[in-house]
Amino acid sequence: MVITPKTRITGNRAAMTDTAFREVKDRLRVELVDLQQRCRAAAAFPIIIVVSGVQGAGGVDTLNLLNTWMDPRWIHTHAVDAPSDEERERPLFWRYWRSLPAAGNIGLYLDGWYGDAVAAHCRGHTTAAAFAQHLKRIAAFERTLADNGALIVKLWLNLDKNGQRRKVDEHRVDPVFGFRASDTAWPQSAPYDTFTAVAAKSRRATSTTQSPWHVIDGTDDNYRRASVLTILRDAIKAHRKSWRKKSKAAAKDIKHARKHDKKKGLLKTNRSGALAKLDLSKTMGPADYARAFRTCQTQLYELQKAARAVGLSSVIAFEGADAAGKGGAIRRLTYSLSARNYRVVPIAAPNDDERAHHYLWRFWRHVGRAGHMILFDRTWYGRVLVERVEHLITKEAWERSYSEINDFEAQLSEHGAVVLKFWLQIDPHEQLRRFKEREETPYKKWKITADDWRNRAKWDYYEAAVNDMVAATSTKHAPWHLIPANDKRYARIMIMNCVIEALERALHEQKAVAKTRASRRPKE
């Protein structure tokens, strides 16, 4: 609760006279607009504002007024409606990811990502455990955004039961603003007691230092508005300060790490990981390959058709040393797929729109609709590979990324998608041979750049990073498949077989689920 000298407190209700409000309002507005402009000009971090609360407490009014008080051109307002079919065909959080503001902008959300969770539990559609799980996901979502620099301000507008009864019928003209949209377009998902109990649980589970809930009494409009402005101003001020401090510290860390590399050689760790155990001598003869290839193709063709028919999506990630044969493997894999069912997404350096967002944002954007297979040629693992090895981010940042990535993949998997990850490994001699071959073949020359030679010089450090990555992100729902790729034929067939197995299993499980659901369906 925000107490100003002009606030009258009666019980747990607070009020402010029109005159008192007029006095503070204009000063606060000027400060806020000024802060908004500074944030926009710096484009350092996005601002995410969640407005929620009980009906009648002024949620819709708060949204409208923030758009009026600040510069609406840099505010994207989202009142979360029923999901579109494009949204329903992806994990729940896809719609929130796609709506996130770019650095320097404000995303203003009515109920934010809480609406779904609270409504479903109020209506008895989710168990206590599922609700708790949903809240954990929300907390993880907010943590990953905040860790990446976002400012998150969450406002809960409160009314007690009697207060709400009075407010809901109240349709008076506002004395200060002359006009006010009422909250009737913002229905509550359950009666007061149920709703507030469930909502309180959601707030308790998601109030963190980085993204705390602010509870504001909504009985008095003036008081509520002044509180919103004050909280926002203070939060932006504080965040700018801490952001600058953190950026400085990060820059220092990175500089230090680079210096250390130069002096003592790159930091080597974890040389005894999964890669060491890989048998790179595996090969496959041309005749065996031709036979296996033919069989795999037919199977893949049938499986993708079946997957498309039932709406089974897949996300297939390809990583590997330079010249390990990712592109060739992808082409062989897609050879027998129908082009309508898959899409190859090449990942290079982010463009400026992508740089203005969380690093996972651009991968979320590419998540496909039901029944599609998305093949990533290089992936979100760049975060813990090149960005780590080249010290583009701090150690703390790439270490944190493991769990963020696991959470991303878990969401894909929970929504029913097949998630497969391939690491293609070759040895340094084979890489050198392929580099030279590329340089000598006219139509392959474009494939080899100075970056490739630079990365090659850091072979050991990439190996350490890969070992760490595999250890930290091999999960049940999204395991790493390490592919010995010195022999291209062997690697390609191994990858095709992995995909076949995964699709077969998923289709089988989906049928099993459908069967169980059918037998459990209550009589109507």
Next chain:
Amino acid sequence: MVITPKTRITGNRAAMTDTAFREVKDRLRVELVDLQQRCRAAAAFPIIIVVSGVQGAGGVDTLNLLNTWMDPRWIHTHAVDAPSDEERERPLFWRYWRSLPAAGNIGLYLDGWYGDAVAAHCRGHTTAAAFAQHLKRIAAFERTLADNGALIVKLWLNLDKNGQRRKVDEHRVDPVFGFRASDTAWPQSAPYDTFTAVAAKSRRATSTTQSPWHVIDGTDDNYRRASVLTILRDAIKAHRKSWRKKSKAAAKDIKHARKHDKKKGLLKTNRSGALAKLDLSKTMGPADYARAFRTCQTQLYELQKAARAVGLSSVIAFEGADAAGKGGAIRRLTYSLSARNYRVVPIAAPNDDERAHHYLWRFWRHVGRAGHMILFDRTWYGRVLVERVEHLITKEAWERSYSEINDFEAQLSEHGAVVLKFWLQIDPHEQLRRFKEREETPYKKWKITADDWRNRAKWDYYEAAVNDMVAATSTKHAPWHLIPANDKRYARIMIMNCVIEALERALHEQKAVAKTRASRRPKE
């Protein structure tokens, strides 16, 4: 038809032996991949490939093989399915605009934007006139893309009636590729005769020098594949050459125009247009304003609620001299709207993703869902204002833009959206006063930049551009409203009243349409 030395022609059917095909295929592939890489590296223009034809002629196979033959990472394949709800709520072409490839990439479309038109007419859902209108729109769409530099290649895969009968049942394994997806996933919208007649009409109406249809006989797979590769290679080669030539010519034109400006002063034309007739002395007193403002607010609130309820969208464009009060007018207008129903889109210099597309692409992207109001603070008219005055594009390009813009707005309007365009005009003295005021007010200082002073020096030339623009783009469905804005109060009320009138009229018409439809509905 492509005749190679290895082609056997029998009647109007062409065939190629497996050996002959193997010989040409690899050379063609290398050439194509090389061209693709050159195009990608230069990122000069997008490549749009439309594959269509009769079922059995190998449409799906062509898609799959192009993805296999070339580098699939830079190909986006689109087999147009039923539109999603997000697509249905926007003009038909929105889904095609959103899918367009960036410069350097390939967009590969099965049936492209022809599928809708041909299917609807085959099934008797459209009259001959509506079909012709649809084809005109397609031709305009392709022309605007081609004029902006895109390469468009359209392939029609043909079979005669008997040939199709044989092909449809044919599910043999392919002798060269080992595997081939059949065309069964690509159904034809009508029996052979109807379908081919309607499709032929569509080709005749849309075959232009810039985007001609290539008809390829699909009886023999080898021949069809070799033809596709050859046509594509030749088209890309020729387009690269002509693109370079055109770019050079454009650069020369621009240089010449700039030189001319420096020597003789900017080219002044059309000083006697609409702006001269505007009475800038119009004012409104504070009391009248307060009264009118209150009335407008209540009306706007009710109208936006009604618009949301029936799914009526609006697109409102704000243009005007610097400091003419666009931002203030937008804020006053949105003051009484619910933030869930509108979105303010500020237009600044394009980001790199936007620069890699047609200039209208980023505006199409912002077109809102049903029931939403999108307010553009600066618009697509930048093309014929700043880009013209600053000679960022050639005279030919901005002159062409008028009709492209008219077509864009016509599509919005035809889909039922209200399209409103405001030009806010002030005189040079008032602008100077406001510039100075901004410089002296701490929290308005950020609003004024060196650009503003530079634009001011070109006042007369902007005036000429505005006069031309108003003359060329004032259409019945999207008229320009010229607002005398020396007095902010007067301008704001005038704008609000325009919006109110337009919404009232549209809601009224929509009701009238709904009524007529209801009375005409056939008994089921």
